[in-house]
Amino acid sequence: MSQPIANVNTNINTSTSTNTNTHLKPHTFNHSDAELTDFAPRILNWFDISGRHDLPWQQHKKDTPNPYIVWLSEVMLQQTQVTTVIPYFQRFITSFPTVQDLANAQWDTVAEHWAGLGYYARARNLHKGAKQLVEIIKTTGRFPQTVEDWEAISGVGQSTAGAIVAMGLHGYGVICDGNVKRVITRWAGIDGDITKSATNKALWALAERLTPTEDSGHFAQAMMDMGATLCTRRHPSCEVCPINSDCIAYAEGKQDFYPVKAKKKAKPSKFSKVILIQNVQGELLWLQRPDSGIWGGLWVLPMQFEKKTQGKTVISTSLQEAAYESENTLAEQIIDKWIADNNEQLQLQSISAELFDDAPIKHTLTHFHWYLQPQALPLTPAQSQELSATLADAGIHFVWQTATHAKAHLGLPKAMLKILQSLA
Numbered sequence: 001m002s003q004p005i006a007n008v009n010t011n012i013n014t015s016t017s018t019n020t021n022t023h024l025k026p027h028t029f030n031h032s033d034a035e036l037t038d039f040a041p042r043i044l045n046w047f048d049i050s051g052r053h054d055l056p057w058q059q060h061k062k063d064t065p066n067p068y069i070v071w072l073s074e075v076m077l078q079q080t081q082v083t084t085v086i087p088y089f090q091r092f093i094t095s096f097p098t099v100q101d102l103a104n105a106q107w108d109t110v111a112e113h114w115a116g117l118g119y120y121a122r123a124r125n126l127h128k129g130a131k132q133l134v135e136i137i138k139t140t141g142r143f144p145q146t147v148e149d150w151e152a153i154s155g156v157g158q159s160t161a162g163a164i165v166a167m168g169l170h171g172y173g174v175i176c177d178g179n180v181k182r183v184i185t186r187w188a189g190i191d192g193d194i195t196k197s198a199t200n201k202a203l204w205a206l207a208e209r210l211t212p213t214e215d216s217g218h219f220a221q222a223m224m225d226m227g228a229t230l231c232t233r234r235h236p237s238c239e240v241c242p243i244n245s246d247c248i249a250y251a252e253g254k255q256d257f258y259p260v261k262a263k264k265k266a267k268p269s270k271f272s273k274v275i276l277i278q279n280v281q282g283e284l285l286w287l288q289r290p291d292s293g294i295w296g297g298l299w300v301l302p303m304q305f306e307k308k309t310q311g312k313t314v315i316s317t318s319l320q321e322a323a324y325e326s327e328n329t330l331a332e333q334i335i336d337k338w339i340a341d342n343n344e345q346l347q348l349q350s351i352s353a354e355l356f357d358d359a360p361i362k363h364t365l366t367h368f369h370w371y372l373q374p375q376a377l378p379l380t381p382a383q384s385q386e387l388s389a390t391l392a393d394a395g396i397h398f399v400w401q402t403a404t405h406a407k408a409h410l411g412l413p414k415a416m417l418k419i420l421q422s423l424a
Contacts, residue, residue: 275301
């Protein structure tokens with residue numbers, strides 16, 4: 001393999017930290033030009049011999065790469081491990097082999113394929129992005145060709161766009177995702193907070209300097225593999241790392257120190273009842289969430305917000321009108337009122353006598369912990385008919401389906417799967 005040609009611009013300010021012990025000098029990188037230039041060949045040699053070459057979305061060995069496959073995999077891999085993504089990716093590609101197939105699919109079908117993968121806004125962006133791409137292809141006859149054009153697609157950021165151009169089009173693209181940031185902060189000893197703008201600019205400048213101008217897709221795949229398999233978050237395999245000879249973190253024995261990231265404030269906790277409203281046929285009532293917000297477009301059991309806390313401090317409760325309206329969807333407010341109006345005939349029940357003290361089910365999202373207390377509400381035929389009519393009159397999207405059928409045919413968030421599992 002011919003040696004890659006490195007980007008030789010070194011006149012970029014990468015000083016990112018106010019710490020007096022910073023390793024970085026103003027307007028220069030911390031390593032010599034020779035070390036910077038030698039970085040990519042070492043990474044590529046390691047990857048060619050020891051890296052993973054069997055991932056279903058890899059395109060670095062193909063003469064005619066497929067940007068659709070790279071785009072799909074890159075979105076799925078955001079905040080999600082490879083082993084988790086593989087079966088979802090394979091199912092997506094089987095059902096939606098082309099971007100046109102994905103664009104033409106009904107949202108419910110896309111949601112069902114995504115259910116359980118988490119971060120559901122990604123699925124919405126994929127579906128919207130597929131429609132955008134189809135329109136571009138109709139006009140130009142091809143996928144977008146530049147990083148800037150890919151950044152215009154819904155849900156595609158700078159690093160994802162760079163990955164698509166580099167790996168999916170074999171053009172020049174720079175990536176600087178979580179894996180890459182971990183590798184280069186350790187190697188270069190960048191001790192600025194990676195959540196800060198100045199540090200992020202420094203990391204991008206260094207990533208650009210290290211990326212070869214030729215075959216950047218090969219390098220991008222190698223860097224991702226480095227971060228995923230060698231330069232891991234915990235217990236990195238530094239002894240066999242191809243860049244350990246001039247890695248600052250390894251030399252100082254401070255691998256666990258990098259990357260520096262400000263400690264996050266403890267997440268608040270939200271408490272809600274999950275109402276398993278069941279008709280005499282054994283079917284449960286499912287509501288489709290609004291397009292925006294948490295679990296947009298997915299199907300859930302009705303919930304009733306109770307309170308939100310930060311530690312031992314109560315932030316809000318359902319008794320506060322603003323909190324009640326913001327935490328409960330319109331459908332949930334209608335159901336809550338219907339239950340209250342029929343309180344004498346209805347009775348919420350524990351779903352299992354085996355649950356210790358009716359312990360709630362914990363589900364953690366990006367910004368808070370959600371404690372879900374499942375309770376059953378059996379209805380008579382007349383009651384289920386009345387509730388259905390009430391929801392239909394309000395234009396609410398709902399269905400009655402058994403737990404088994406819902407798991408097989410509806411897009412359910414992981415929290416709802418946890419609830420159903422507790423019924424087994």
